[in-house]
Amino acid sequence: MLPKLDFAHLPTPVEVLPRLSAQLNGPQIFIKRDDQTGLAFGGNKTRKLEYLLADALVQSADTLITGGAVQSNHCRQTAAAAARNGFACTLVLTGDKPPKPSGNNFLDLFLGAQIVWAAVADRDLVLQQTYEQTQSEGRKPYLIPYGGSNPIGALGYVYAMKEMREQVDDLDWIIFPSSSGGTHAGLALGGRMFNFKGKILGISIDNPAPELSEKVARLAEETAQGLGIEQSFKPQDILVNDDYLGGGYGVMGEPEVEALTLFARSEGMLLDPVYTGRAAAGLIDLIRKEVITADQKVLFWHTGGSPAIFADRYMGDLLD
Numbered sequence: 001m002l003p004k005l006d007f008a009h010l011p012t013p014v015e016v017l018p019r020l021s022a023q024l025n026g027p028q029i030f031i032k033r034d035d036q037t038g039l040a041f042g043g044n045k046t047r048k049l050e051y052l053l054a055d056a057l058v059q060s061a062d063t064l065i066t067g068g069a070v071q072s073n074h075c076r077q078t079a080a081a082a083a084r085n086g087f088a089c090t091l092v093l094t095g096d097k098p099p100k101p102s103g104n105n106f107l108d109l110f111l112g113a114q115i116v117w118a119a120v121a122d123r124d125l126v127l128q129q130t131y132e133q134t135q136s137e138g139r140k141p142y143l144i145p146y147g148g149s150n151p152i153g154a155l156g157y158v159y160a161m162k163e164m165r166e167q168v169d170d171l172d173w174i175i176f177p178s179s180s181g182g183t184h185a186g187l188a189l190g191g192r193m194f195n196f197k198g199k200i201l202g203i204s205i206d207n208p209a210p211e212l213s214e215k216v217a218r219l220a221e222e223t224a225q226g227l228g229i230e231q232s233f234k235p236q237d238i239l240v241n242d243d244y245l246g247g248g249y250g251v252m253g254e255p256e257v258e259a260l261t262l263f264a265r266s267e268g269m270l271l272d273p274v275y276t277g278r279a280a281a282g283l284i285d286l287i288r289k290e291v292i293t294a295d296q297k298v299l300f301w302h303t304g305g306s307p308a309i310f311a312d313r314y315m316g317d318l319l320d
């Protein structure tokens, strides 16, 4: 095991969603509540940050730097983890500064992070410049990649798989949103290490399937190497469905609105407009098409993100 801090509320609960199953005439549906990891509204990044911040401490860093979209859950959780562990935090957010901060962006500021705005095309450059600027001020920055997805962050989901294996048996499917690939890579490697026999299917949020499965395979292999174990992953070992990309990243369409509404009104369960809403739309569609059949057991991995519901750009559309 690599060094790890301990600020997530683990194990997160696994619950059953019988009313949702009944509405869909579908399989038994479980949900793994990683929206309840306990760090400033939780989410999947908290598990990754336990490993990343331990590494930052080993490197004697004092400032965390990372980047993401305006409504990035990763950035919000990084800002919270920084505050909780005594780091400063600078976030490079991509896009136009909104007229009024809301949702995750409000929380970034409230948690004390400094924000640097960057155009999409310049985001890597601005991230690098921010790193150098921090160094030139005599501080020790630690750069966390987009989504916390590197062989250190992915460890959070290797061991999340172990945790889940101790909670529920005989699953045919795990379904979850996949974007920067760390969650997916961790689950894929954890699946091998802890003998998970079902299908681990990532619903792509913003990438074509071939690109994402290649990225995840590479990251899973590097994560294994970091642990000193031999596991080779080919893109075809990684299951990705990119049928639900809709209007693109962050665009909430009909399928996402339906999924959010169905989960909220059948189970009192809040999803988010960008990630879990899209993945749940995929889950619902795969059940309706009987790719996932009524005699199977499926676990939806709730990766968090609910503060984005309160972003000005989404709130109105959810009540239309």
Ligand SMILES: Cc1ncc(COP(=O)(O)O)c(C=O)c1O
Pocket (backbone or CB within 6 Å): 043, 044, 072, 073, 074, 147, 149, 177, 178, 179, 180, 181, 182, 183, 184, 272, 275, 276, 303, 304, 305
């Ligand atoms: C709520 C939520 N779910 C899923 C993801 C995707 O996870 P990953 O970046 O590890 O693929 C993110 C990442 O930003 C997220 O915020």
